[in-house]
Amino acid sequence: MSCHFHQGNGVMPILFFKIILKTNLKSLKIPDNFALKHGSGLSNPVFLKPPDGTRWKVCLKKKNDQVWFEKGWEEFTQNYSLDHGCLVLFKYEGTTSSQFDVIIIDDSALEIDYSSYGNDDDDVSVQIAKEIHPYKKNKETMRGEKNVTTSLSLNWPREPRAREEAIKFVSNNPFFTVLLKAPHITQYLLCIPVLEGYVDNGVKNVKLEYRDRSWPVRMLSCNKTYSNRFFSAGWNLFAQENELKPGDVCVFELVNMQDLVFKVHVFAAHHA
Known part of the structure; x- marks a missing residue:
């Protein structure tokens, strides 16, 4: 009409x-x-x-x-x-x-709520590597520990459950966190941060490791159309073969920057 x-x-x-x-x-x-x-x-x-x-x-x-x-x-x-x-x-x-x-x-x-989609890395993300994560700082301070853990989180999820897992996750490697929604499972694209400073722009072939297997996945570059990157070809197969479900939180940890290998940590959705 x-x-x-x-x-x-x-x-x-x-x-x-x-x-x-x-x-x-x-x-x-x-x-x-x-x-x-x-x-x-x-x-x-x-x-x-x-x-x-x-x-x-x-x-x-x-x-x-x-x-x-x-x-x-x-x-x-x-x-x-x-x-x-x-x-x-x-x-x-x-x-x-x-x-x-x-x-x-x-x-x-x-x-x-447009702010919940796609542009996590533009305005409210942690983004800058090696900065002290404010929530981790408070957590460690409350415990009375002298050494504050730094966070290499490359995004700052808006969804409370994803944010909770990002706060708890500790690694010496850069990582980003995604709360899976239904279209992420049924379609072939997953929106991810830019990974600036760790992966240069351009289409890349990466590997996703989960448990004792790995899956080849295509990573699309940023361009004028969209400011994020995407996992594309291979992502849908990874999601299906690992029976990922809407509500699952995935942490993607970049364990090998030369070969672009991400270790995937899955935190299953809470069911009543």
């Missing part, structure tokens, strides 16, 4: 929304009436701009009078954990950059 309003001689922004289904998580068809009126004026790629200030580059497929969001759309849905029943509101102002402001409503009919 889409609509636009006239105000004097000007045109107000055009709004349309799409309900997210299992069938449009990888590509999304723009409403036909919008495509007929404005499709020819859209640049390719376009940019999606949520309220968190990020801009996501999405390539279009135009066929006859129909327009689809394709390359880049799946990364957008993955980052914000879009699933069946979510709603995305698009606002288009006809700008030369073909930018769409977007608002995401989850299946509870509330706008999502």
